[in-house]
Amino acid sequence: MYAHRPTEVEIDLAALRHNYLLLRQALPPQVALLAVVKADAYGHGAVAVARCLQQAGADLFGVAIVEEALELRQAGIDRPILLLGGAWPGQEDCLVQHQLQTAVFEMAQLERLQAAAARRGRRCACHLKLDSGMGRLGVQPAELPAFLEEWHRFPALDLVGVMTHLAMADLPAHPHNSAQLRHFAEAVALVRQAGFSPRYLHAANSAASLAQPAGLCTLVRPGIALYGGQPFEDQPLAGLQPVMHFHSRIAHLRELPPGHSVSYGQLFVARRPTRIAAVPVGYADGFNRRLSAGGAVLIRGQRAPIAGRICMDWTLIDVTDLADVQVNDRVTLLGCDGDQCIRAEEWAERIGTIAYEVFCQVSKRVPRHYLGQTLLPAAESPAAAGGVVS
Numbered sequence: 001m002y003a004h005r006p007t008e009v010e011i012d013l014a015a016l017r018h019n020y021l022l023l024r025q026a027l028p029p030q031v032a033l034l035a036v037v038k039a040d041a042y043g044h045g046a047v048a049v050a051r052c053l054q055q056a057g058a059d060l061f062g063v064a065i066v067e068e069a070l071e072l073r074q075a076g077i078d079r080p081i082l083l084l085g086g087a088w089p090g091q092e093d094c095l096v097q098h099q100l101q102t103a104v105f106e107m108a109q110l111e112r113l114q115a116a117a118a119r120r121g122r123r124c125a126c127h128l129k130l131d132s133g134m135g136r137l138g139v140q141p142a143e144l145p146a147f148l149e150e151w152h153r154f155p156a157l158d159l160v161g162v163m164t165h166l167a168m169a170d171l172p173a174h175p176h177n178s179a180q181l182r183h184f185a186e187a188v189a190l191v192r193q194a195g196f197s198p199r200y201l202h203a204a205n206s207a208a209s210l211a212q213p214a215g216l217c218t219l220v221r222p223g224i225a226l227y228g229g230q231p232f233e234d235q236p237l238a239g240l241q242p243v244m245h246f247h248s249r250i251a252h253l254r255e256l257p258p259g260h261s262v263s264y265g266q267l268f269v270a271r272r273p274t275r276i277a278a279v280p281v282g283y284a285d286g287f288n289r290r291l292s293a294g295g296a297v298l299i300r301g302q303r304a305p306i307a308g309r310i311c312m313d314w315t316l317i318d319v320t321d322l323a324d325v326q327v328n329d330r331v332t333l334l335g336c337d338g339d340q341c342i343r344a345e346e347w348a349e350r351i352g353t354i355a356y357e358v359f360c361q362v363s364k365r366v367p368r369h370y371l372g373q374t375l376l377p378a379a380e381s382p383a384a385a386g387g388v389v390s
């Protein structure tokens with residue numbers, strides 16, 4: 001009946017583009033947009049996402065590691081790519097060769113980058129990363145004057161950006177945001193006094209780019225909102241569309257008598273004649289095992305509860321209350337069916353995490369299919385855009 005296991009993720013590129021435009025339209029036109037596509041575009045598939053966003057007009061891309069940047073370069077992405085956390089020692093040649101931009105915050109990084117750039121007779125574009133209150137990476141404000149003073153020893157390094165990262169951006173009214181932005185503004189003033197004129201000043205992730213007026217920033221770095229995840233902790237933002245839709249199909253149906261238990265640990269025991277659907281998706285696919293208690297899926301536009309524990313490769317669903325359920329019916333784990341939707345935030349709340357982790361956990365075993373390429377303008381054929389369908 002099937003040529004393959006019917007468990008798959010559909011990535012709605014039209015929704016991605018919609019979310020991109022929503023973010024773009026919230027910004028002053030002179031502010032550049034760096035689309036964050038680290039971690040395989042939060043599990044959505046970095047190449048297809050970056051092709052779609054490059055075509056939509058994203059100015060730069062942001063990744064966590066050199067390998068992610070190379071994947072994009074090999075796929076023909078030619079916009080600037082920024083390594084948000086810097087390169088690992090030994091990767092500098094590769095970084096220079098592929099003209100990647102990088103965050104910098106330690107003298108040793110500058111030494112290695114300078115050496116690599118000089119070896120190739122190239123320049124390297126760097127974004128000075130400031131720790132304005134995240135406590136993770138970055139030059140501490142007190143170290144900044146000395147850091148800038150030393151920079152003059154590195155003639156091949158161009159200081160093209162100054163960046164920082166906000167710890168409380170998902171709660172826009174929190175005073176830590178304004179404190180961090182104050183430190184950032186002071187740092188930018190010092191950088192300018194030291195004779196640099198960085199083109200890119202940036203502090204904002206999705207939440208901050210939607211909540212804060214750009215202020216002195218000339219670039220924003222949204223990630224989660226592009227994928228339709230809610231950026232704010234305290235208030236939902238209307239208009240973002242989910243991009244990831246996670247589906248399977250009913251593989252088997254069985255009738256169980258009262259008293260019969262279901263799955264490991266006998267957590268579920270039938271109290272009535274019960275109809276159970278076996279669905280070929282499990283925690284190895286990213287269907288988190290902690291959804292077992294209280295989680296649901298959508299079948300024929302209705303919610304149906306998970307029965308017993310989610311297994312590695314299978315999940316059992318109590319479909320007793322659904323009329324006309326049949327083998328091969330579509331099962332929606334994430335996304336919409338009719339007017340019912342299950343958003344990543346619903347999973348996140350149930351399992352004690354955030355939508356980011358829900359997306360990242362959908363495993364590589366689940367094939368991604370890309371929808372929405374037909375919405376490309378006629379003038380931009382998929383070939384011209386580097387191909388949108390992967």
Ligand SMILES: *Cc1c(COP(=O)(O)O)cnc(C)c1O
Nearest residue numbers: 036084165205206221222223224
């Ligand atoms: C991941 C990341 C972002 C994107 O954050 P979202 O909350 O997903 O918008 C922005 N900046 C840096 C430095 C990041 O690491």
